[in-house]
Amino acid sequence: MTGATLEQSRANVQPPKTQSRRAHTLHGKSEGQSQLDRWRAAELVYSRRIIAKEYASKPWILSFYRSLLSSRGKDRVRSILDVGCGTGFFTRFVANQVMVPLKSPATVLGVDLNRGLLEAAKRQNLGGEAEFEYVQASAYSLPFRSGSFDLVTCRTLLMHLSSPVGALREMQRAARAGGRVACEEPDYGMVGFHDPSEDPEFAEASRRVRAAEVRGLWRMYGQDYEMGRRLPELLHDAGLRRIMLEGMFRSIMVPCDPRIKAASLGERLAAELSYYSDEVNLDEYRKTLRAGGLSPKEINDYLRVWKKRTGQRIKALQRSSRAKEEDVGFLALPFFFAVGRKPLSK
Ligand SMILES: C[S@@+](CC[C@H](N)C(=O)[O-])C[C@H]1O[C@@H](n2cnc3c(N)ncnc32)[C@H](O)[C@@H]1O
Numbered sequence: 001m002t003g004a005t006l007e008q009s010r011a012n013v014q015p016p017k018t019q020s021r022r023a024h025t026l027h028g029k030s031e032g033q034s035q036l037d038r039w040r041a042a043e044l045v046y047s048r049r050i051i052a053k054e055y056a057s058k059p060w061i062l063s064f065y066r067s068l069l070s071s072r073g074k075d076r077v078r079s080i081l082d083v084g085c086g087t088g089f090f091t092r093f094v095a096n097q098v099m100v101p102l103k104s105p106a107t108v109l110g111v112d113l114n115r116g117l118l119e120a121a122k123r124q125n126l127g128g129e130a131e132f133e134y135v136q137a138s139a140y141s142l143p144f145r146s147g148s149f150d151l152v153t154c155r156t157l158l159m160h161l162s163s164p165v166g167a168l169r170e171m172q173r174a175a176r177a178g179g180r181v182a183c184e185e186p187d188y189g190m191v192g193f194h195d196p197s198e199d200p201e202f203a204e205a206s207r208r209v210r211a212a213e214v215r216g217l218w219r220m221y222g223q224d225y226e227m228g229r230r231l232p233e234l235l236h237d238a239g240l241r242r243i244m245l246e247g248m249f250r251s252i253m254v255p256c257d258p259r260i261k262a263a264s265l266g267e268r269l270a271a272e273l274s275y276y277s278d279e280v281n282l283d284e285y286r287k288t289l290r291a292g293g294l295s296p297k298e299i300n301d302y303l304r305v306w307k308k309r310t311g312q313r314i315k316a317l318q319r320s321s322r323a324k325e326e327d328v329g330f331l332a333l334p335f336f337f338a339v340g341r342k343p344l345s346k
Contacts, residue, residue, distance in 0.1 A: 031162055032113055032138060034221075041087055041120035048089035051250070055093065064248055065098045068339050069151070069182060078106050080130075081149040081174055083139045083167065084157030085110030088121030088132070090184070094153055095130040106130045109149075111137045139167040147176040155184040158234070159227035168238035175342045181240055182339040186250070187228030188214050192332040202309075205302045212292030219291045228336035240340025247336045255327035262324045266317040273310050276303070 029037075055061045071077040077099050082091035091110040099106060108130045112118050118134040125132050137143050139157060152171040158164035171181045191210065198206065217223045224230065228247070235243050255265050275281050282303075289299050316323035 035160065036114050039086060039114055039117060041117050044087045044089070044117065045120060045124070048087060052089065052093070054250075055097075061248070062097055064246065065094070065337065068244055068246060068337060069094070069098055069180070071099050074178065075150075075180075077150040079149045079151070080106060080108045081142075081144070081152045081171075082108070082110045083112075083142070083152065083154040083171055084160075085112050085121060085134065086114070086117045088124055088134065090153065090155040091121070091132065092124070094151075094182075095132070099130075099151075108132045110134045111139070111142065113138055140170060142170045142174050144174050146173050147179075149174050150176060150179045151182065152179070153182045153184075156186065158183060158231075159185050159225055160223050162222040164224070164227070164230075165234050165237050168234055168240070172238045172240055172342055177342055177344045179342050180339050181235065181238075181342065182337065183231055183235070184335055184337045185227035185231060186333055186335045187226050188333070189226040190228070190334045192249075192330060192334075195329040197327075197329070202302075202305055205298070205305075208294065208298070209289060209302050212289045212294045213285075214292070216288035216290070216292030220288060228334060231336055231338035235338055235340040238340075239343070241343050243338060243340040245336055245338040247334050249332040250335045251331065251333040253329070253331040255324050255329055260324070262317050262321040265324060265327075266314055269310055269314050269317070273307065273314065276307070 069077075080091075080095055080099070082088075082094065085091045088110050091108060095106060095108045110118070110121055110132065112121075112134070113136065115136050118136055121134050122132075135143065139154070139161065140163070152175045154167070154171065158167060161167050168181065168183070175181055188210070193206070193210070195203070195206075214225045217225050232243050232245055254260070276285060286296075286299055290296070294302075313323070313327075
């Protein structure tokens with residue numbers, strides 16, 4: 001849809017003829033249904049608001065994206081498709097921040113399985129230079145003609161799919177020849193974590209739990225929480241070329257950092273504690289850790305100590321803000337952003 005108006009883009013919304021609708025099964029349910037059950041608009045809006053604030057306070061993040069995505073000359077972007085857009089956080093960020101200033105308004109489409117999230121995305125359109133539209137569709141079967149978009153993006157979608165390469169092939173198909181497909185995914189296998197207040201035995205148990213969780217999610221649901229490192233391989237397998245990749249840390253948490261307020265640290269810890277005190281969540285977490293290779297005893301021992309420690313940290317924070325100053329723990333989660341090009345001719 002290079003240089004297309006929104007009207008033309010609407011005309012392009014029709015099922016592709018060549019794509020067969022494969023059933024993707026996950027955990028006994030259809031994968032689509034499980035994804036619909038999973039994401040809540042209010043939670044996504046809240047967590048993305050925090051990310052947006054972080055982006056706004058760290059100007060180098062914008063440079064990071066702009067260094068990989070330009071919109072000049074033959075790379076001029078007038079049409080963007082964001083797949084698995086949820087409540088449209090990344091859709092708006094790429095269109096209004098990364099691609100700005102655009103010389104002419106761009107057509108921007110967000111696609112997601114979940115109608116509720118798309119409705120929330122529409123309510124959040126905050127203006128800017130682009131025109132937005134949201135369409136309900138599956139990443140495995142995008143209802144657009146081949147070659148319709150200059151830029152096709154997705155963020156934290158592939159890690160949740162049983163066939164990330166299937167989705168990427170569709171994204172590649174929807175991109176124009178010479179156009180780009182850009183994906184952002186985290187890698188939980190590369191999480192940086194250090195808590196000097198942990199005794200060595202508990203520190204070792206924490207390491208095993210983190211690894212078991214990643215393994216368990218893969219074994220139970222086929223979800224790959226180490227997706228970041230696989231982006232070059234998957235983009236290549238989907239037929240994209242001239243692949244570039246860069247990484248950055250998100251979710252950096254260093255409690256003693258004066259920019260982190262004691263109250264917000266307390267809130268965050270309390271939310272975690274309450275999440276893992278809920279029977280349904282706990283049951284799910286236990287199942288995942290079991291699938292990841294931990295014994296029930298290892299899981300119980302770990303959870304008991306973790307809950308006790310977290311409760312003590314919350315109480316200490318309530319008593320005095322000095323507790324925060326003394327907390328020199330470290331947590332950092334890497335995110336990777338990969339961009340590939342659809343070849344001009346096969
Ligand atoms: C972690 S959320 C990411 C949302 C958004 N990209 C962001 O970063 O805020 C994953 C999204 O993928 C969507 N999703 C999952 N499977 C999908 C599929 N097969 N087709 C389209 N969207 C899908 C979910 O509904 C959800 O909105």
